[in-house]
Amino acid sequence: MDAPFGGVNMIFFGDYLQYSPVLDKPLYHTHALAQQYNERQIEMQCAQKIISQINCVVELNQQMRTEDARYLELLTRLRDGKSTVEDYQLLCTRVIGAPNLKxxxxxxxxxxxxxxxxxxxxxxxxxxxxxxxxxxxxxxxxxxxxxxxxxxxxxxxxxxxxxxxxxxxxxxxxxxxxxxxxxx
Incomplete structure:
Protein backbone atom coordinates (compact mmCIF):
# COMPACT_ATOMS: atom_id res chain seq x y z
CA MET A 1 0.00 0.00 0.00
CA ASP A 2 1.32 3.47 -0.87
CA ALA A 3 -0.48 5.32 1.94
CA PRO A 4 1.68 6.70 4.76
CA PHE A 5 2.04 4.20 7.61
CA GLY A 6 0.34 1.57 5.46
CA GLY A 7 -3.01 3.33 5.79
CA VAL A 8 -3.13 2.73 9.55
CA ASN A 9 -4.51 5.63 11.61
CA MET A 10 -1.75 7.14 13.74
CA ILE A 11 -1.77 9.37 16.80
CA PHE A 12 1.24 11.66 17.22
CA PHE A 13 2.15 13.60 20.33
CA GLY A 14 4.60 16.44 20.22
CA ASP A 15 5.29 20.11 20.45
CA TYR A 16 5.42 21.50 16.95
CA LEU A 17 6.16 24.95 18.32
CA GLN A 18 9.15 23.80 20.33
CA TYR A 19 12.44 25.62 20.11
CA SER A 20 14.57 25.08 17.03
CA PRO A 21 16.99 22.15 17.19
CA VAL A 22 20.54 23.07 18.16
CA LEU A 23 22.74 23.35 15.04
CA ASP A 24 19.92 22.06 12.82
CA LYS A 25 16.80 23.28 11.08
CA PRO A 26 13.29 22.59 12.36
CA LEU A 27 11.22 20.02 10.51
CA TYR A 28 8.89 22.71 9.19
CA HIS A 29 11.79 24.72 7.70
CA THR A 30 11.38 25.66 4.04
CA HIS A 31 14.21 24.07 2.09
CA ALA A 32 16.01 26.03 -0.59
CA LEU A 33 16.00 24.41 -4.00
CA ALA A 34 19.19 22.49 -4.61
CA GLN A 35 20.51 20.35 -7.42
CA GLN A 36 21.17 17.43 -5.10
CA TYR A 37 19.86 16.66 -1.66
CA ASN A 38 21.69 14.71 0.98
CA GLU A 39 19.97 11.84 2.78
CA ARG A 40 19.03 14.00 5.80
CA GLN A 41 17.34 16.62 3.58
CA ILE A 42 15.39 13.91 1.76
CA GLU A 43 14.24 12.41 5.08
CA MET A 44 13.13 15.84 6.31
CA GLN A 45 11.18 16.48 3.12
CA CYS A 46 9.46 13.09 3.42
CA ALA A 47 8.57 13.86 7.04
CA GLN A 48 7.19 17.26 6.00
CA LYS A 49 5.02 15.62 3.34
CA ILE A 50 3.67 13.04 5.79
CA ILE A 51 2.96 15.68 8.44
CA SER A 52 1.17 17.83 5.85
CA GLN A 53 -1.30 14.95 5.40
CA ILE A 54 -2.45 15.14 9.03
CA ASN A 55 -6.13 16.07 8.86
CA CYS A 56 -7.08 16.34 12.53
CA VAL A 57 -5.18 18.30 15.16
CA VAL A 58 -6.08 18.58 18.83
CA GLU A 59 -4.21 21.42 20.47
CA LEU A 60 -3.57 21.20 24.18
CA ASN A 61 -3.40 24.74 25.50
CA GLN A 62 -2.81 24.36 29.22
CA GLN A 63 0.76 23.92 30.45
CA MET A 64 0.72 21.17 33.06
CA ARG A 65 4.38 20.85 34.07
CA THR A 66 5.23 24.45 34.95
CA GLU A 67 3.60 25.98 38.01
CA ASP A 68 5.73 29.14 38.12
CA ALA A 69 3.57 31.76 36.34
CA ARG A 70 6.50 34.09 35.56
CA TYR A 71 8.52 31.25 34.06
CA LEU A 72 5.52 30.03 32.04
CA GLU A 73 5.01 33.53 30.61
CA LEU A 74 8.74 33.65 29.80
CA LEU A 75 8.47 30.34 27.90
CA THR A 76 5.50 31.62 25.91
CA ARG A 77 7.34 34.79 24.91
CA LEU A 78 10.48 32.80 24.09
CA ARG A 79 8.50 30.45 21.85
CA ASP A 80 6.96 33.43 20.05
CA GLY A 81 10.33 35.19 19.69
CA LYS A 82 9.23 38.08 21.93
CA SER A 83 11.59 37.74 24.89
CA THR A 84 12.19 40.71 27.15
CA VAL A 85 15.09 41.97 29.25
CA GLU A 86 13.13 40.80 32.31
CA ASP A 87 13.01 37.29 30.81
CA TYR A 88 16.78 37.34 30.42
CA GLN A 89 17.20 38.51 34.01
CA LEU A 90 14.91 35.73 35.27
CA LEU A 91 16.89 33.12 33.32
CA CYS A 92 20.13 34.48 34.80
CA THR A 93 18.82 33.64 38.28
CA ARG A 94 18.62 29.99 37.22
CA VAL A 95 22.22 29.62 36.05
CA ILE A 96 24.43 27.27 38.03
CA GLY A 97 27.18 29.35 39.55
CA ALA A 98 25.20 32.59 39.55
CA PRO A 99 26.45 34.70 42.47
CA ASN A 100 22.96 35.01 43.98
CA LEU A 101 22.27 31.26 43.83
CA LYS A 102 22.26 29.98 47.42
Whole structure:
Protein backbone atom coordinates (compact mmCIF):
# COMPACT_ATOMS: atom_id res chain seq x y z
CA MET A 1 0.00 0.00 0.00
CA ASP A 2 1.32 3.47 -0.87
CA ALA A 3 -0.48 5.32 1.94
CA PRO A 4 1.68 6.70 4.76
CA PHE A 5 2.04 4.20 7.61
CA GLY A 6 0.34 1.57 5.46
CA GLY A 7 -3.01 3.33 5.79
CA VAL A 8 -3.13 2.73 9.55
CA ASN A 9 -4.51 5.63 11.61
CA MET A 10 -1.75 7.14 13.74
CA ILE A 11 -1.77 9.37 16.80
CA PHE A 12 1.24 11.66 17.22
CA PHE A 13 2.15 13.60 20.33
CA GLY A 14 4.60 16.44 20.22
CA ASP A 15 5.29 20.11 20.45
CA TYR A 16 5.42 21.50 16.95
CA LEU A 17 6.16 24.95 18.32
CA GLN A 18 9.15 23.80 20.33
CA TYR A 19 12.44 25.62 20.11
CA SER A 20 14.57 25.08 17.03
CA PRO A 21 16.99 22.15 17.19
CA VAL A 22 20.54 23.07 18.16
CA LEU A 23 22.74 23.35 15.04
CA ASP A 24 19.92 22.06 12.82
CA LYS A 25 16.80 23.28 11.08
CA PRO A 26 13.29 22.59 12.36
CA LEU A 27 11.22 20.02 10.51
CA TYR A 28 8.89 22.71 9.19
CA HIS A 29 11.79 24.72 7.70
CA THR A 30 11.38 25.66 4.04
CA HIS A 31 14.21 24.07 2.09
CA ALA A 32 16.01 26.03 -0.59
CA LEU A 33 16.00 24.41 -4.00
CA ALA A 34 19.19 22.49 -4.61
CA GLN A 35 20.51 20.35 -7.42
CA GLN A 36 21.17 17.43 -5.10
CA TYR A 37 19.86 16.66 -1.66
CA ASN A 38 21.69 14.71 0.98
CA GLU A 39 19.97 11.84 2.78
CA ARG A 40 19.03 14.00 5.80
CA GLN A 41 17.34 16.62 3.58
CA ILE A 42 15.39 13.91 1.76
CA GLU A 43 14.24 12.41 5.08
CA MET A 44 13.13 15.84 6.31
CA GLN A 45 11.18 16.48 3.12
CA CYS A 46 9.46 13.09 3.42
CA ALA A 47 8.57 13.86 7.04
CA GLN A 48 7.19 17.26 6.00
CA LYS A 49 5.02 15.62 3.34
CA ILE A 50 3.67 13.04 5.79
CA ILE A 51 2.96 15.68 8.44
CA SER A 52 1.17 17.83 5.85
CA GLN A 53 -1.30 14.95 5.40
CA ILE A 54 -2.45 15.14 9.03
CA ASN A 55 -6.13 16.07 8.86
CA CYS A 56 -7.08 16.34 12.53
CA VAL A 57 -5.18 18.30 15.16
CA VAL A 58 -6.08 18.58 18.83
CA GLU A 59 -4.21 21.42 20.47
CA LEU A 60 -3.57 21.20 24.18
CA ASN A 61 -3.40 24.74 25.50
CA GLN A 62 -2.81 24.36 29.22
CA GLN A 63 0.76 23.92 30.45
CA MET A 64 0.72 21.17 33.06
CA ARG A 65 4.38 20.85 34.07
CA THR A 66 5.23 24.45 34.95
CA GLU A 67 3.60 25.98 38.01
CA ASP A 68 5.73 29.14 38.12
CA ALA A 69 3.57 31.76 36.34
CA ARG A 70 6.50 34.09 35.56
CA TYR A 71 8.52 31.25 34.06
CA LEU A 72 5.52 30.03 32.04
CA GLU A 73 5.01 33.53 30.61
CA LEU A 74 8.74 33.65 29.80
CA LEU A 75 8.47 30.34 27.90
CA THR A 76 5.50 31.62 25.91
CA ARG A 77 7.34 34.79 24.91
CA LEU A 78 10.48 32.80 24.09
CA ARG A 79 8.50 30.45 21.85
CA ASP A 80 6.96 33.43 20.05
CA GLY A 81 10.33 35.19 19.69
CA LYS A 82 9.23 38.08 21.93
CA SER A 83 11.59 37.74 24.89
CA THR A 84 12.19 40.71 27.15
CA VAL A 85 15.09 41.97 29.25
CA GLU A 86 13.13 40.80 32.31
CA ASP A 87 13.01 37.29 30.81
CA TYR A 88 16.78 37.34 30.42
CA GLN A 89 17.20 38.51 34.01
CA LEU A 90 14.91 35.73 35.27
CA LEU A 91 16.89 33.12 33.32
CA CYS A 92 20.13 34.48 34.80
CA THR A 93 18.82 33.64 38.28
CA ARG A 94 18.62 29.99 37.22
CA VAL A 95 22.22 29.62 36.05
CA ILE A 96 24.43 27.27 38.03
CA GLY A 97 27.18 29.35 39.55
CA ALA A 98 25.20 32.59 39.55
CA PRO A 99 26.45 34.70 42.47
CA ASN A 100 22.96 35.01 43.98
CA LEU A 101 22.27 31.26 43.83
CA LYS A 102 22.26 29.98 47.42
CA UNK A 103 21.60 26.30 46.80
CA UNK A 104 24.03 23.43 46.46
CA UNK A 105 23.72 20.85 43.72
CA UNK A 106 25.05 18.32 46.22
CA UNK A 107 22.06 18.67 48.56
CA UNK A 108 18.57 17.24 48.19
CA UNK A 109 16.48 17.73 46.16
CA UNK A 110 18.94 19.36 43.74
CA UNK A 111 21.37 16.44 43.68
CA UNK A 112 18.66 14.36 41.95
CA UNK A 113 17.43 17.09 39.59
CA UNK A 114 18.01 16.71 35.85
CA UNK A 115 20.39 19.25 34.39
CA UNK A 116 19.62 20.57 30.92
CA UNK A 117 22.60 21.63 28.84
CA UNK A 118 22.95 22.94 25.32
CA UNK A 119 26.01 20.95 24.24
CA UNK A 120 26.58 17.20 24.22
CA UNK A 121 30.19 17.61 25.30
CA UNK A 122 29.04 19.46 28.41
CA UNK A 123 26.49 16.69 29.09
CA UNK A 124 29.26 14.10 28.87
CA UNK A 125 31.49 16.11 31.21
CA UNK A 126 28.66 16.47 33.75
CA UNK A 127 27.87 12.75 33.56
CA UNK A 128 31.53 11.86 34.06
CA UNK A 129 31.73 14.22 37.03
CA UNK A 130 28.59 12.64 38.50
CA UNK A 131 30.23 9.20 38.24
CA UNK A 132 33.30 10.47 40.09
CA UNK A 133 31.15 12.08 42.79
CA UNK A 134 29.14 8.85 43.20
CA UNK A 135 32.35 6.82 43.42
CA UNK A 136 33.71 9.10 46.14
CA UNK A 137 30.38 9.09 48.00
CA UNK A 138 30.04 5.28 47.97
CA UNK A 139 33.73 4.39 48.14
CA UNK A 140 33.28 2.14 45.11
CA UNK A 141 35.84 2.29 42.33
CA UNK A 142 34.26 3.26 38.99
CA UNK A 143 34.57 1.00 35.97
CA UNK A 144 34.88 2.19 32.40
CA UNK A 145 33.04 0.30 29.68
CA UNK A 146 34.83 0.63 26.35
CA UNK A 147 32.82 0.50 23.14
CA UNK A 148 33.59 -2.28 20.69
CA UNK A 149 33.08 -0.98 17.17
CA UNK A 150 32.51 -3.11 14.11
CA UNK A 151 32.83 -2.66 10.37
CA UNK A 152 30.68 -5.08 8.38
CA UNK A 153 30.16 -7.33 11.42
CA UNK A 154 33.91 -7.56 12.04
CA UNK A 155 35.51 -6.07 15.15
CA UNK A 156 37.99 -3.31 14.43
CA UNK A 157 41.46 -4.57 15.26
CA UNK A 158 43.55 -1.67 13.90
CA UNK A 159 44.59 0.01 17.17
CA UNK A 160 45.03 3.48 15.62
CA UNK A 161 41.59 3.40 13.99
CA UNK A 162 40.04 2.02 17.17
CA UNK A 163 41.63 4.80 19.25
CA UNK A 164 40.46 7.46 16.79
CA UNK A 165 36.88 6.14 16.84
CA UNK A 166 36.82 5.91 20.64
CA UNK A 167 37.85 9.56 20.88
CA UNK A 168 35.11 10.83 18.56
CA UNK A 169 32.62 13.18 20.23
CA UNK A 170 29.18 11.72 20.97
CA UNK A 171 27.51 13.78 18.24
CA UNK A 172 29.55 11.84 15.65
CA UNK A 173 28.59 8.41 17.04
CA UNK A 174 24.80 8.62 17.29
CA UNK A 175 25.28 9.88 20.88
CA UNK A 176 26.95 6.64 21.97
CA UNK A 177 30.10 7.28 24.00
CA UNK A 178 33.35 5.48 23.27
CA UNK A 179 34.04 5.31 26.99
CA UNK A 180 31.23 4.96 29.52
CA UNK A 181 32.25 5.32 33.18
CA UNK A 182 29.90 3.67 35.69
CA UNK A 183 29.73 3.05 39.42
CA UNK A 184 28.56 -0.57 39.83
Missing amino acids: ISLQQEPWNEAPILVFRNTLRTQLNNRAVLNKAIETGIRPVVCVAQDYIRNKAIDDSRLRKAILELPDNKTEHLPGYLPLVP
